[in-house]
Amino acid sequence: MTIDVGSVQGHVIVFTITAWGRAKCAWILLAKIVRYRSVHAAMFIGSSLHVKVVKDLDAQFIPEVENDCDGSKGQLDIPVAAVPLEMRTHPFDNGPLNASFIKEYERLLNSNRSVGDRGFSSDVVEPGSPQLVILDFFLYETLKNIRSVSGITVPVYALQSASVASVLFMFGPPDIGGVYRNVEEELNAILYTDSEASSGGLIEIPGLPPMCDLEHTAQNFITPEAAAAESVQAGVYRCDVAVMNTNSIYEAPSIRAFEGWLSGRPVINVGPVDFPLFPRLETASQTTLEVKAFLDSVLHKFSPARLHWSRDQCLPNSQPPVTQPVVANHQPSDVLGCTSVLEVMIEERAPIIFAHASPSASVPDDKKERYAGILQEIRQRTPQALLVATVHNLGYELVEVRSGDGLRPIHHLGGKAPEASIESVRREFSETRSEDERTGWGCEARERPKVS
Secondary structure (H helix, E strand, C coil): CCCCCCCCCEEEECCCCCCCCHHHHHHHHHHHHHHHHHCCCEEEEHHHHHHHHHHHHHCCCCCCCCCEEECCCCHHHHHHHHECCCCCCCCCCCCCHHHHHHHHHHHHCCCEECCCCCCHHHHHHHHCCCEEEEEEEECCCHHHHHHHHHHHCEEEEEEEECHHHHHHHCCCHHHHHCCCCCCHHHHHHHEEECHHHCCCCCCCCCCCCCCEEHHHHCCCCCCCHHHHHHHHHHHHHHCCCEECCHHHHHHHHHHHHHHHCCCCCCECCCCCCCCCCCCCCCHHHHHHHHHHHHHHHHHHHCCHHHHHECCCCCCCCCCCCHHHHHEEEEEEECCHHHHHHHHHHHHHCCCCEEECCCCCCCCCHCCCCCHHHHHHHHHCCCCCCCCCCCCCCCHHHHHCCCHHHHHEEEHCCEEEECCCCHHHHHHHHHHHHHHHHHHHCCCCCCCCCCCC
């Protein structure tokens, strides 16, 4: 995967909102760019994610393959700097984050060093004018500020870590399935409710099966959407190039529609980016050996179709759950809706790895993968049960999708509404397992994915 950044000779700068999935996509892409071009590279990120970004950047550069480790620090001398920026608690509240970035950007334009607050060498960006900025889709205000400082002399590539189909629906024009005509006006007019996507009308988006509009946004978002939605739509029209974490194997129709939307401007599809270029040596810790032994024993005794891994997905909460009103909207009315799945597994004597989170607690954002996880499972040909929910803080997606608009008729069920009962959850999960075993999913017959 060669990323052509033209005649870049100075700095490649990457800046994202403070959300782990988006940051992870950005720094992995940046780590790969420096392998193909001799450039300085810097990742600017909100301070709350800085330590994790530095750690994972280091994981992209392997001592067995790269330069020798720095004996004084015991860390690899990686060619990518990571600079922490001042931020607010919520990932879409980017005022201070944007101001901090522009301050550092101007210093680089003036050939000064950018040095992080910690004073570590990994925070230092060597002097030299930026030649390329890769900017998160949600940072339109930053794009405008970059243009005001450096004009069009520094190209700005807009990076989207999510699926192209989701971008078309949330931010695209109506003629390709977009839900808004004037995103700022319409979102502000509805006072941050989700009524524009719950009429029950049929939505047909390139690359996705026909769905009722309410199936796309079954839950409300945890923060006002207007600013974020407007940012993406405006940024698409003003960026020089769009960089998408996707692949034509996965969503070719959506990519073609997106390319048409950009009217001839380049669209670079780099996905999936969630793996290092070189495999790391396997560790031999006791915990690793025990987990491998357990997995191998399950595969040998029960076949691959009998092993289930359950994981949650979320955006980080900006406040403790007890003070966040949205919790009341999404907390399951009966937690048995979740435990019934476990009961099925126990009754059928199926091995299971289950990571539990309280229904009132936010799942840590580094314990899930969201869209990147979908691509990862497709690569591994793993069967997936994907249930639509915009907010994943509670983790119980099977229950979340059966509350609110999730109780309304679903197109692919012939207009039938979900039962939303404990027994229906048990029945659906058990039937899905039985179907997997009957068709050989997870064993020999993984070649043809089943679309439901």
